[in-house]
Amino acid sequence: MEVNYEKLGLKVGLEIHQQLDTSTKLFCNCKPQLFKGEPEITFLRRLRPTQSELGQVDPAAYFEFQKGLKILYEANSETSCLVEMDEEPPHPLNMEAVETVLTVALMMNAELVDEIHVMRKTVIDGSNTTGFQRTCIIAMNGEIKVGEKTVPIQTICLEEDAARKTGREGNLIRYRIDRLGIPLIEVTTAPVIHSPKEAEETALTIGKILRATGKVKRGLGTIRQDLNISIENGALIEIKGVQELELLPLVVKYEVQRQLNLIKISEELKKIGVKEEDVKEEFFDVTEVFRNTNCKVIRKALSQNKIVLALKLPKFKGFLKRELVPNFRLGTEMADYARFWGKVGGIFHTDELPAYGITKEEVEALRRKVKTENQDAIVLVADSPENAKDALKAVAERARQAIRGVPEETRAANPDGTTRYMRPRPGAARMYPETDIPPIKITKELLEKIKTALPELPEQKLKRLIEKYGLNMKLANQIMDSEYAELFEIIVKETKVQPTTVAVFLTETMKALKREGVQIEKVSKDKIMEMFRLLGKGELFKEAMQEIFVWLSKHEKESVQNAIKALNLKALSKEELEKIINDTIRSNEKIVKENKAKAFGLIMGIVMKEVRGKADASTVSQLIRQKLSEHP
Amino acid sequence: MSENEFSGYKGEALKAIRKAGANIGDLIRIIRNGQVYEGILIPRSEYGDKEHVVIKLKNGYNVGFKITSKTKIEKVGEGVKPSFTPPPPPKQNPELPKVTIISTGGTIASRVDYRTGAVRPALTASDLYSVVPELGEIARIEAKILFSLFSENITPKHWTEIAKTVAEEISKGVNGVVIAHGTDTMGYTAAALSFALQNLPVPVILVGSQRSADRPSSDAATNLIGAVTAASKAPFAEVAVAMHETTSDTTIILHKGTKVRKCHTSRRDTFKSVNSTPIARIKDGKIEMLTQDYRKRNSKNRLVLKPKFNEKVALIKFYPGINPSIIDWFVDNGYKGIILEGTGLGHVGRYCFESIRNAVEHDVIVGMTSQCIWGRVNMNVYNQGRDLQALGVIPLGDMLAETATVKLMWILGQTQNIEEAKKLLKTNIAGEFNPRTIF
Structure with missing residues (x-):
C-alpha cells in the first residue's frame, strides 16, 4: 500500500555525525583510533546524576544510578591518556578539527559564530567518563540543495565522540574509551523532510559535502545518523545511531508504520472502554503455579530462588500480539520497557501462551490465581522480587501509554531498520559551559585561510571530472565518492596513464578486490601512485597491477619495486621478448613450417602464458607476426 | 547600576549592552548580517576581550558575537533568576552517630x-x-x-x-x-x-x-x-x-x-x-x-x-647554584626556623655553609629533609652531611619537608626555648617519624 506521507504530516529532521580525520583527538594528543584485543588499563567508576539549578534530575539516569550501575572502562596507552580517563583537564580545542568544521560551514553557506564556547552536555549513561559530552556550535542557519529543494541547516557543531560500549553484565557496563574524544562534526537539518526517500537524499547530500573536505574518516562506525520523526497525532521520536545510509528510508517507513499502528491500538482500546486507571499496579505472586513447570527460563529462575510475578492488563487480550512493524509487537515494546526499568531478561504474556514450555493447564491456573476475565491479558516476569516488580511497573506504565497513544521516546536503531526502546526522552538539554577551555575567537586571518582553500561543491566537481577527464557519469560519481578522489587527479596529472584506466582501477577494481577480502587500506596512496608512475613509463603492465596490489596488501612494509621482483613482473625489454619468441618458434619448428597462419595462434598462446603481466599483448602479437614472416 | 552586574563585560561590548538596557540573565536579540539570534545574556570571563557578547541560545549552547557597527542588540525580556531550592533534608535517624x-x-x-x-x-x-x-x-x-x-x-x-x-x-x-x-x-x-x-x-x-x-x-x-x-x-x-x-x-x-x-x-x-x-x-x-x-x-x-603556630619558619629547597643569601634574608628578617629540602640523603652545596653557620649562630633552628620525598635522610654517610651536622643542622629522618615545616611552626608557637624546641623537633609527637622504612 502506498503511504501518503505528506498527508500524515510526517516531519523528519536529521542529525548527521561524522568522525573527522585529524591527527590527534579533540581535547588531547592521543591518536584518534580504536584498539583491538585486551585492554592494558581498566578502571571502575560510578556516575552520579547532578541536580540542575531547577532541581531537575534526568529520571532515567537517576534510576540507573539508584540501581547501582557501575561502569568498567577499558583503555590502552596509545589511544587514551589521563584526559579521556577524566583524570586531567582537557587541552585546548584541536584547531585542525575547527578548520574542517569551518570549511563545511562555509560550503553550506552558514553563519559562523564569532567566538566558540565549548559546552558540557550532561550524559550519564557511562559513554563519557566525565558524565558530559563536550560540544560547541561553530555555525548556524546554513542551507543545502537537495535536488530542487533547499534544506535549512540549523546548526553545525563540533563535538567529542563517546566511548564505545563493549558489554554489559547485570549492573556493570563496559565501555572502551579509545573512541572517546575523536572529533565529530554534527550537522542538524530543520525538520523539513517529508518522505523516507527525501531523508536518504538529504543524508547523501550532506555526506558528499563532508567527504569533499577530504578530512573526514570513512568506513563503518565513522558516521552515525540520528533522526527525529513525528506524524500528526503521533509523537516526536528520537532515533539514535543509524549506521548505514541505505537504512534511513526504511527506518522512517517503519517508524511511521509503528506510530500509525499504535494510534490504531489506542483508538480501539478507547472504543472498548479501557481506561488508564483500570491498569493497576497490583502484582500477584504466582510462583506456586509454576513450581513444577517445564519452562526452562522459569525453572532456572526458581532454582535461583527467584519468583514469578504477574500483572493483569484488563481487556488487553489480543493487543499484545499485535504487530507494529515486522516481527515487533506491542508485547515486544513492553518487554523492552521491562528490560530497561527492571533489568529482567524478558517477559511472558498470555497472548503468546501456551508456549515456551508453559502448558495450557498452567495458563488456566494462572488465570484463576490472578482472577482474570477472558478478555484480559496477563504479563509474567521471573526474577528477583525487586526486579520483577520494577519490570511490571514499567509494563503497566507502557500499557497506560498504549491507551493514550504514542509515547515520546528515545529509540535505538536495529540493523534491520526497526527500532527499540532506549529510554524516555530527556528533558531540555542540560548544558553548561566547559570552564576549563577558554573561548576561541574565529579570526579574520583564519577565515581567509579557509576561504582560499575551500573545496569544490560536489556538483561542480562532478561536472569538472566529466569535462576535464572524459569520465562517464557513473565513473565520475564513483571516483568522487571514493577516498581516492584526490589521488586520482594527482595520478592523472603526474603520469601519462589514461584517466579512465586510473579511475576504473581506483573504483571498480578496488571494490572487487575488497569484496574478495583484500585489505585495500594496507596499501598506501604513495605506493598506488608509484605503481601508476611505472605503468606510465612502460615499466609495468596493466595486467600486472592487480597482482602487485594484492601482494602489497599482504606485505605492508615492502616497496612496489620489491613486489615486482618477488612476483617477477618486471616489463620485458624488446630484446628479452624477441628471445622468448625466437625460442618458442624454434621449439615448434615443425608446425611453423607446415602452416604459418595456424602457428601464430599457438605461438601467441605459449608466449603470452610466459610473459603475462610483463609485456602487452599487442606488442607480442606484432613481434610474433614479424618473426613468423621473417621465418624461412 | 553597578559595574559588577555586568560581570566581565567591558569596552564596546559593555557599551552595547548598556545601550540596549539589558542585564545579565535577560533575553536579548542580536541582529547581524540580516540574521536574528535570541538568547540569554551570559556573564563573561574577566579575561575575555572587550568585543564579544555571549548569549545562551534556546538549544542550550553558548555562542559569542562580535560587537561591530553593524551588530544590533535589543532587549527582549527580563531574565528569570534561577534559584536552587534543595529538597528538605531527610529525617535524621537518632540511632546513628x-x-x-x-x-x-x-x-x-x-x-x-x-x-x-x-x-x-x-x-x-x-x-x-x-x-x-x-x-x-x-x-x-x-x-x-x-x-x-x-x-x-x-x-x-x-x-x-x-x-x-x-x-x-x-x-x-x-x-x-x-x-x-x-x-x-x-x-x-x-x-x-x-x-x-x-x-x-x-x-x-x-x-x-x-x-x-x-x-x-x-x-x-x-x-x-x-x-x-x-x-x-x-x-x-x-x-x-x-x-x-x-x-x-x-x-x-x-x-x-x-x-x-x-x-x-x-x-x-x-x-x-x-x-x-x-x-x-x-x-x-x-x-x-x-x-x-x-x-x-x-x-x-x-x-x-594547642592551636598556636609561629609563621617565622621557612622552607627552602636547595638547587644547584642557589644563592645562599636567601638564607641570610630569612635570618635578617627575624625568622626562627628554616627547614632545608636538601638533595639525596640530606645535603646542600658547600657554598651554602657560611650562611647556614650564620643562621645557627643567630639561634635559628635549621632542620634537614630530602627533596627525594621517599626515604630518610642520613647525614653520616658523606663528609658533606657530617660537616652540616657539625654546623648545627638537625637531620629529620623520614619526615616530609612539608610536615617538618608545619611542625617547626607549631613548636615555635608553643615555646621560645631553643633547646626545648630542638628537642621537640626530634621527638615523635604525631607519628611524623617512622622508625622503620618498609620496602
Missing part, C-alpha cells in the same frame, strides 16, 4: 551555576543531603561553613581557627569531625591539625576532591561518604586524609595526617602515604585497618588543644 562537617572551601565544597558555569561555594547541611543523600544513612550530619577559601589561600592562622572549631565540636560530644578542604594544601593542614589536636577521642578526617562536584564523575561524593564513614565509626582517633585510593571509585584510603602528600596535579589518587602505610581502607562502606599502629577511639580521652 553524630558527625560535624566543617567546610573551609575548595572544589569539594562548591556548586556550579549551570547557567554560567561559575563555581560557587556551598556546603550547608541541606546542600549536602541533596547532593549526597547517602550521608543520611551513615550519620546525623551537622554542617558548618568556616571559610570559603581555595586552599592555596589558607595560612597558619586558618589552621588555628580550624583546630579551635574542631575542638569545640568534639567538646559537644560528636562521634567524629570531617573537614572539607581544597586539595592543594590539604596535606599541610592535616599535619598542622595532627600537632594542634592531641589526645584525640574521635577521628578528624580531612577530605577533598580532584574533579569538580558539578560533574557526574566527580570524586567529591565518594570521598565525602568515605570521610563520614570513617568519622562516624572508624576505630582510630587520628587526624587523617580521606581520598580515592586509585583512579577507580571502588575504595577510599585514609592517610595519616603527618605522612601524607599531594603527588599528582590532577589525578583522583593524588594523595600518597609517604614512608608509611595508610591507616585504613574503606570498601563498600566497611573499614579495613591496614596498620595496628594507631590511637584508639575513646570518648574518655581528653582532647589537648
Whole structure:
C-alpha cells in the first residue's frame, strides 16, 4: 500500500555525525583510533546524576544510578591518556578539527559564530567518563540543495565522540574509551523532510559535502545518523545511531508504520472502554503455579530462588500480539520497557501462551490465581522480587501509554531498520559551559585561510571530472565518492596513464578486490601512485597491477619495486621478448613450417602464458607476426 | 547600576549592552548580517576581550558575537533568576552517630551555576543531603561553613581557627569531625591539625576532591561518604586524609595526617602515604585497618588543644647554584626556623655553609629533609652531611619537608626555648617519624 506521507504530516529532521580525520583527538594528543584485543588499563567508576539549578534530575539516569550501575572502562596507552580517563583537564580545542568544521560551514553557506564556547552536555549513561559530552556550535542557519529543494541547516557543531560500549553484565557496563574524544562534526537539518526517500537524499547530500573536505574518516562506525520523526497525532521520536545510509528510508517507513499502528491500538482500546486507571499496579505472586513447570527460563529462575510475578492488563487480550512493524509487537515494546526499568531478561504474556514450555493447564491456573476475565491479558516476569516488580511497573506504565497513544521516546536503531526502546526522552538539554577551555575567537586571518582553500561543491566537481577527464557519469560519481578522489587527479596529472584506466582501477577494481577480502587500506596512496608512475613509463603492465596490489596488501612494509621482483613482473625489454619468441618458434619448428597462419595462434598462446603481466599483448602479437614472416 | 552586574563585560561590548538596557540573565536579540539570534545574556570571563557578547541560545549552547557597527542588540525580556531550592533534608535517624562537617572551601565544597558555569561555594547541611543523600544513612550530619577559601589561600592562622572549631565540636560530644578542604594544601593542614589536636577521642578526617562536584564523575561524593564513614565509626582517633585510593571509585584510603602528600596535579589518587602505610581502607562502606599502629577511639580521652603556630619558619629547597643569601634574608628578617629540602640523603652545596653557620649562630633552628620525598635522610654517610651536622643542622629522618615545616611552626608557637624546641623537633609527637622504612 502506498503511504501518503505528506498527508500524515510526517516531519523528519536529521542529525548527521561524522568522525573527522585529524591527527590527534579533540581535547588531547592521543591518536584518534580504536584498539583491538585486551585492554592494558581498566578502571571502575560510578556516575552520579547532578541536580540542575531547577532541581531537575534526568529520571532515567537517576534510576540507573539508584540501581547501582557501575561502569568498567577499558583503555590502552596509545589511544587514551589521563584526559579521556577524566583524570586531567582537557587541552585546548584541536584547531585542525575547527578548520574542517569551518570549511563545511562555509560550503553550506552558514553563519559562523564569532567566538566558540565549548559546552558540557550532561550524559550519564557511562559513554563519557566525565558524565558530559563536550560540544560547541561553530555555525548556524546554513542551507543545502537537495535536488530542487533547499534544506535549512540549523546548526553545525563540533563535538567529542563517546566511548564505545563493549558489554554489559547485570549492573556493570563496559565501555572502551579509545573512541572517546575523536572529533565529530554534527550537522542538524530543520525538520523539513517529508518522505523516507527525501531523508536518504538529504543524508547523501550532506555526506558528499563532508567527504569533499577530504578530512573526514570513512568506513563503518565513522558516521552515525540520528533522526527525529513525528506524524500528526503521533509523537516526536528520537532515533539514535543509524549506521548505514541505505537504512534511513526504511527506518522512517517503519517508524511511521509503528506510530500509525499504535494510534490504531489506542483508538480501539478507547472504543472498548479501557481506561488508564483500570491498569493497576497490583502484582500477584504466582510462583506456586509454576513450581513444577517445564519452562526452562522459569525453572532456572526458581532454582535461583527467584519468583514469578504477574500483572493483569484488563481487556488487553489480543493487543499484545499485535504487530507494529515486522516481527515487533506491542508485547515486544513492553518487554523492552521491562528490560530497561527492571533489568529482567524478558517477559511472558498470555497472548503468546501456551508456549515456551508453559502448558495450557498452567495458563488456566494462572488465570484463576490472578482472577482474570477472558478478555484480559496477563504479563509474567521471573526474577528477583525487586526486579520483577520494577519490570511490571514499567509494563503497566507502557500499557497506560498504549491507551493514550504514542509515547515520546528515545529509540535505538536495529540493523534491520526497526527500532527499540532506549529510554524516555530527556528533558531540555542540560548544558553548561566547559570552564576549563577558554573561548576561541574565529579570526579574520583564519577565515581567509579557509576561504582560499575551500573545496569544490560536489556538483561542480562532478561536472569538472566529466569535462576535464572524459569520465562517464557513473565513473565520475564513483571516483568522487571514493577516498581516492584526490589521488586520482594527482595520478592523472603526474603520469601519462589514461584517466579512465586510473579511475576504473581506483573504483571498480578496488571494490572487487575488497569484496574478495583484500585489505585495500594496507596499501598506501604513495605506493598506488608509484605503481601508476611505472605503468606510465612502460615499466609495468596493466595486467600486472592487480597482482602487485594484492601482494602489497599482504606485505605492508615492502616497496612496489620489491613486489615486482618477488612476483617477477618486471616489463620485458624488446630484446628479452624477441628471445622468448625466437625460442618458442624454434621449439615448434615443425608446425611453423607446415602452416604459418595456424602457428601464430599457438605461438601467441605459449608466449603470452610466459610473459603475462610483463609485456602487452599487442606488442607480442606484432613481434610474433614479424618473426613468423621473417621465418624461412 | 553597578559595574559588577555586568560581570566581565567591558569596552564596546559593555557599551552595547548598556545601550540596549539589558542585564545579565535577560533575553536579548542580536541582529547581524540580516540574521536574528535570541538568547540569554551570559556573564563573561574577566579575561575575555572587550568585543564579544555571549548569549545562551534556546538549544542550550553558548555562542559569542562580535560587537561591530553593524551588530544590533535589543532587549527582549527580563531574565528569570534561577534559584536552587534543595529538597528538605531527610529525617535524621537518632540511632546513628553524630558527625560535624566543617567546610573551609575548595572544589569539594562548591556548586556550579549551570547557567554560567561559575563555581560557587556551598556546603550547608541541606546542600549536602541533596547532593549526597547517602550521608543520611551513615550519620546525623551537622554542617558548618568556616571559610570559603581555595586552599592555596589558607595560612597558619586558618589552621588555628580550624583546630579551635574542631575542638569545640568534639567538646559537644560528636562521634567524629570531617573537614572539607581544597586539595592543594590539604596535606599541610592535616599535619598542622595532627600537632594542634592531641589526645584525640574521635577521628578528624580531612577530605577533598580532584574533579569538580558539578560533574557526574566527580570524586567529591565518594570521598565525602568515605570521610563520614570513617568519622562516624572508624576505630582510630587520628587526624587523617580521606581520598580515592586509585583512579577507580571502588575504595577510599585514609592517610595519616603527618605522612601524607599531594603527588599528582590532577589525578583522583593524588594523595600518597609517604614512608608509611595508610591507616585504613574503606570498601563498600566497611573499614579495613591496614596498620595496628594507631590511637584508639575513646570518648574518655581528653582532647589537648594547642592551636598556636609561629609563621617565622621557612622552607627552602636547595638547587644547584642557589644563592645562599636567601638564607641570610630569612635570618635578617627575624625568622626562627628554616627547614632545608636538601638533595639525596640530606645535603646542600658547600657554598651554602657560611650562611647556614650564620643562621645557627643567630639561634635559628635549621632542620634537614630530602627533596627525594621517599626515604630518610642520613647525614653520616658523606663528609658533606657530617660537616652540616657539625654546623648545627638537625637531620629529620623520614619526615616530609612539608610536615617538618608545619611542625617547626607549631613548636615555635608553643615555646621560645631553643633547646626545648630542638628537642621537640626530634621527638615523635604525631607519628611524623617512622622508625622503620618498609620496602
